[in-house]
Amino acid sequence: MKLRLASALAVVLVASAAVPAAAAPQDHELDLTLLATTDLHGNVASWDYFNDRPYSDRAGDSIGLASVASVVDDVRAQEGEDSVVVVDNGDAIQGTPLSYYYAVQEPVEQTGAVHPMAAAYDAIGYDAQVVGNHEFNYGLDTLDAYEGALDFPLLGANVLDVTTDEPALTPYTIVTKHVKGNKPVRVGILGLTTPGSAIWDKGNVEGRLEFEDMVESAKTWVPRVKAAGADVVVVLSHAGVGTSSYDESIAPAENPSDVIARTVPGIDVMVVGHTHQDRPSQIVTNEVTGEDVLLTQPYRWGSTVSRVDIDLTKVKGKWDVTSTEASAIRTKDYPQSQEILDLVADQHATTVDYVNQVVAQSTEELSAVTSRYEDTPIIDFIQKVQTDTVDAALEGTEYADLPVLSIAAPFSRTAVFPAGDVSVKDIAGLYVYDNTLHAVTMTGAQVKDYLEFSNRYFATVPAGTAFDPAVHTGANGTPDYNLDIIAGVNYTVDVAQPVGSRIGELTLADGTPLADDAEVVVAVNNYRRSGGGGFPHIAAAPLVYDEQKEIRQLLIDWAQAKGTIDPADFWQPSWELTVAGTPIG
Structure with missing residues (x-):
C-alpha cells in the first residue's frame, strides 16, 4: 500500500488514521517537490488597491505572486530545479482592480498587452494551471488572450466545446523531470474545474461551453494520464470538499474533490481550491484501491504555498510513489520578488492612478x-x-x-x-x-x-x-x-x-x-x-x-x-x- 504522510495540520476525512511515518520505506531513490497555489484572484503585489496601501490583515499575511516567487526560488535553490514542479489551481484573472483594469478598461485582447497575471506566472516558471470559475467572468476573448500569453498549459478536462463535445482546453499535461543520476520521472497533471460556471457565467458560456461532472471526467481522464506514462498523477481540482460552498443550486456538485479522491483510483495528489480555505493536508482513502490520497489546499491570494514532498522508489524499473507529505509555506516570511514587481510596475502604477x-x-x-x-x-x-x-x-x-x-x-x-x-x-x-x-x-x-x-x-x-x-x-x-x-x-x-x-x-x-x-x-x-x-x-x-x-x-x-x-x-x-x-x- 502507498503511504500518505499528513502534516500536523491535517484533517483526516476517513475513519482510519494515516499510516504512521515510522512505517515509511527507507530505500526511496528519488524525491520530488510539488509547489501549489490557488485562488490568486489578480494579486501580483502585496497591495490593497481599495485602501491604496500595502496589504495587511490580522494574521499578518502577505499576498500576491511577488511573494510566491520568493518561495519558489527558495525551494528550487534547496532541492534543485529539476526536482520541483510548480502548479496553480485557478481563479487567477479576477478579483483586484489590477485584473479588472486589464480586462475592462484596457482589455488585453484588444491592446495586445500581456496580462499582468500571465506575465508574473510565466516569470516564476509555472508548469501548469487549471482554469477556475472566475476565468470566465470577462468572456472567452479575455480568457483566450490570457491563455495565449501563458508559457505553460491552461488545463480543463471537463470544460467541453458544445460543437464538438471535446475539451475546449488542454485536459492534462505530462511534466518530465530529469533528476541527476536518476531515470526521468513523469508527472501527469490533470485539470478539473467546478461546473458552477455554467450558471454563474451563463451569459458568457451558454451555447459555447459545457461543464461535465468533475467526478465523471476524472474517471475518464485519470486512466488516460496513467496510460500516457505518468509515474505520478496530480489532479488540479478547482473545487472544494463537500457538496456546496457558495451555491446550493449547483448540479453536478460544486465541490466534489473528496468524492473524486475516494472513487477514482490512480491519483497520488490533489490540489484543492475555490473555497478559500487554509487546509494544507487532508487524507481520503480510495474505495477501489484502499490507498490514501493526499489533498492539499493552499490559502487564497498567495498567502500560502502548499509544499508536497513526494518520495518515489523503483518497482520493476518504473517509479512508484511510496509517500507524500504536505505542509504550508506562509509567504509573509519571504520578501516580495523585485523581479516580479518590476515586471508589472507600469501596470500596477496605471491601476493605482485609475482607482485614485x-x-x-x-x-x-x-x-x-x-x-x-x-x-x-x-x-x-x-x-x-x-x-x-x-x-x-x-x-x-x-x-x-x-x-x-x-x-x-x-x-x-x-x-x-x-x-x-x-x-x-x-x-x-x-x-x-x-x-x-x-x-x-x-x-x-x-x-x-x-x-x-x-x-x-x-x-x-x-x-x-x-x-x-x-x-x-x-x-x-x-x-x-x-x-x-x-x-x-x-x-x-x-x-x-x-x-x-x-x-x-x-x-x-x-x-x-x-x-x-x-x-x-x-x-x-x-x-x-x-x-x-x-x-x-x-x-x-x-x-x-x-x-x-x-x-x-x-x-x-x-x-x-x-x-x-x-x-x-x-x-x-x-x-x-x-x-x-x-x-x-
Whole structure:
C-alpha cells in the first residue's frame, strides 16, 4: 500500500488514521517537490488597491505572486530545479482592480498587452494551471488572450466545446523531470474545474461551453494520464470538499474533490481550491484501491504555498510513489520578488492612478458596516442607479408602466464613502464584483417568496430576546452577499418567525399593496439572474433588460455625472428588521 504522510495540520476525512511515518520505506531513490497555489484572484503585489496601501490583515499575511516567487526560488535553490514542479489551481484573472483594469478598461485582447497575471506566472516558471470559475467572468476573448500569453498549459478536462463535445482546453499535461543520476520521472497533471460556471457565467458560456461532472471526467481522464506514462498523477481540482460552498443550486456538485479522491483510483495528489480555505493536508482513502490520497489546499491570494514532498522508489524499473507529505509555506516570511514587481510596475502604477481618480463629492460619510441588518443609504445608492438605468431603458416598451424594483446585497462590511472626495476605489470597494445589470419581470407573490428565501440569512430570535448582529446574522454559514435587499417595495422582516414566514405585507413606494398577481420589473445582477445562490423564480423569470453594462461602472458614471453624492437624492428607507413586531433599533 502507498503511504500518505499528513502534516500536523491535517484533517483526516476517513475513519482510519494515516499510516504512521515510522512505517515509511527507507530505500526511496528519488524525491520530488510539488509547489501549489490557488485562488490568486489578480494579486501580483502585496497591495490593497481599495485602501491604496500595502496589504495587511490580522494574521499578518502577505499576498500576491511577488511573494510566491520568493518561495519558489527558495525551494528550487534547496532541492534543485529539476526536482520541483510548480502548479496553480485557478481563479487567477479576477478579483483586484489590477485584473479588472486589464480586462475592462484596457482589455488585453484588444491592446495586445500581456496580462499582468500571465506575465508574473510565466516569470516564476509555472508548469501548469487549471482554469477556475472566475476565468470566465470577462468572456472567452479575455480568457483566450490570457491563455495565449501563458508559457505553460491552461488545463480543463471537463470544460467541453458544445460543437464538438471535446475539451475546449488542454485536459492534462505530462511534466518530465530529469533528476541527476536518476531515470526521468513523469508527472501527469490533470485539470478539473467546478461546473458552477455554467450558471454563474451563463451569459458568457451558454451555447459555447459545457461543464461535465468533475467526478465523471476524472474517471475518464485519470486512466488516460496513467496510460500516457505518468509515474505520478496530480489532479488540479478547482473545487472544494463537500457538496456546496457558495451555491446550493449547483448540479453536478460544486465541490466534489473528496468524492473524486475516494472513487477514482490512480491519483497520488490533489490540489484543492475555490473555497478559500487554509487546509494544507487532508487524507481520503480510495474505495477501489484502499490507498490514501493526499489533498492539499493552499490559502487564497498567495498567502500560502502548499509544499508536497513526494518520495518515489523503483518497482520493476518504473517509479512508484511510496509517500507524500504536505505542509504550508506562509509567504509573509519571504520578501516580495523585485523581479516580479518590476515586471508589472507600469501596470500596477496605471491601476493605482485609475482607482485614485476622484469621481464625486459626498455630502457626508456613508458606511456599509450595518447594511446587513438595517437599511442604509450606501446600499440605496446602488439601488437608485440600477433602478434609474432600467427605468430609462424600458421607456417606450411594453414594460414602461410597470414598477421597477431593484435587488442589491451588502457585499462589503468595510465599504465607506468618506465625506468629501469619493474615488473609483471607494465605489469599487462597495461593489466588489464585476457583475452586469439585468432586469426581469416577476409577480408580487414571487417577490415575496424571494424575500423569504433571502432572509433565511438571519437566525431565529425568540420574542423578548435582543437582536445581536454578531450572533444572529449569517445563519447556517450564509454569506452576506446572499442577503438580497429589495428596493422599490416596503417590507418588514420578523426574525422571531421561522424561515419562510418572516415577510410582512409588501407595499410599493407609494403605499399601494403589491398584489400577488401584480407584475413588476426587477433590476438584478447577472450572477443572481443566472441562478447563483439558488434564489427562487429569478433564473426562470422573463428577461427584459440586458445591455451588458457593468454595475460598478454605472455607479461610477452616475457619480461623475452628478458630481455630488447626497443621500437626499436616493435614500428611501424601505425595510426593517423586527423581533415579534418590535423594531431592533
